């Protein structure tokens with residue numbers, strides 16, 4: 452062991468199948484604290500599955516996952532305690548439709564961290580203010596634009612003060628003109644030192660924000676590296692093909 | 704639009720112009736007046752014919768005497784209504800218990816994982832049993848059977864067992880309604896709650912069940928219309944309620960008119976509730992349609 456702090460996230464030999472369909476076939480990944488890692492790869496390559504495994508929303512078949520040095524895949528680990536430290540934001544927002552914005556954000560701090568309603572709501576409001584959503588605190592999700600809903604979902608995850616934030620294609624469900632406001636939020640978080648693993652189809656965004664880009668193919672991380680090299684001089688043929696298709700589709 | 708004062712232009716004569724909508728509106732009014740008139744006329748003819756057949760039936764006079772005696776009707780109505788008060792009490796108490804027990808059974812049945820298998824099995828067996836048995840049978844077995852055992856401390860009052868029977872019977876149905884509601888909440892809602900660190904129970908309590916309950920209010924009301932009527936079942940074990948009161952009157956007068964009073968009381972109470980339920984369903988459907996736009 453070295454004296455360096457444990458990586459924020461370490462994945463070793465992760466395997467996951469759905470029935471007969473192997474989706475992840477030996478994923479190894481290290482994410483340092485304050486690092487931003489982008490996962491790219493074709494649709495169905497397992498990006499979402501990988502993120503869901505890290506958040507223990509899927510049971511894994513083999514391998515180990517460590518968060519800040521603690522093995523979260525160990526038997527008998529308290530999954531609720533682990534999930535508190537890992538935030539996840541979904542493509543479809545998944546806000547609670549029967550709760551106001553303020554209730555959405557303050558629910559977990561109140562019920563999980565046992566904060567008083569007053570404290571939880573005050574802190575939620577501060578966060579909402581920071582992300583330009585304070586005037587929406589009393590609204591219900593169906594009264595918000597997609598971009599606003601996704602920003603609320605991000606705030607809801609941040610309210611638990613996670614050590615690690617997982618973002619799963621958080622702009623794919625948004626109209627193009629709403630993408631920028633959400634990506635700006637993520638840039639701000641990256642600048643603030645948040646450790647993030649981001650599955651995305653927005654290559655320009657990945658190039659802009661990622662410290663490292665990982666290309667998922669055939670259930671493995673086929674190639675990884677700094678964004679400049681990955682996008683300008685990919686080593687693997689499969690990576691080249693993938694990027695060529697993306698360029699042809701006008702998304703880089 | 705039209706240039707007023709000038710000669711008519713093409714736009715002035717356009718169907719969509721000034722006169723267009725008003726003309727269409729007037730016509731629609733005329734059409735709806737006509738269809739109302741036709742509906743009314745056909746109703747008069749239909750029910751008139753039906754009435755004529757009934758009144759001219761060979762047994763009509765005997766029927767009128769034993770079912771439609773106004774003196775007996777008005778004489779029995781006050782007691783019948785008084786008896787109905789017992790049904791109202793049964794209904795209100797049972798309804799509260801059913802709402803709680805039904806939800807509990809539904810939640811137990813939707814607990815995932817092998818650990819909860821025995822709980823799920825028990826809950827499922829309960830639901831199957833009480834949905835399969837005819838209500839009359841259950842009320843006899845519980846209302847006469849259990850007090851008949853003579854175990855010390857076990858209540859013997861029919862009213863108590865009436866409540867127990869109605870609660871057990873209807874909770875089985877209502878739990879299925881709740882369960883359908885719980886299953887209709889998309890799993891991503893539970894995933895979002897769990898990912899925030901909420902426990903399985905907290906996710907159910909704060910995220911899944913509140914959404915489920917909102918969705919099942921109309922079908923729940925439908926079940927309560929059924930419950931309202933089924934409160935007469937308890938007359939079988941000697942609870943003096945509306946139906947039993949009518950039976951007593953019938954036996955005393957050798958006349959069936961008191962049952963007409965019972966029917967009328969149920970119509971007056973149940974139809975508004977049924978209409979209200981229909982209105983709720985229609986409103987929800989309109990809302991859902993607006994939501995998917």
Ligand SMILES: Nc1ncnc2c1ncn2[C@@H]1O[C@H](COP(=O)(O)OP(=O)(O)OP(=O)(O)O)[C@@H](O)[C@H]1O
Pocket residue numbers: 469474492493494495496497498499500501620
């Ligand atoms: N719950 C599930 N049950 C069965 N198969 C699943 C399930 N979830 C995902 N899959 C399958 O696993 C594969 C990987 O899916 P995943 O959603 O992880 O891909 P992805 O890289 O996120 O794709 P996209 O870019 O389209 O979001 C797909 O073939 C998908 O059909």
Ligand SMILES: [Mg+2]
Pocket residue numbers: 498499500619620650
């Ligand atoms: Mg995905």
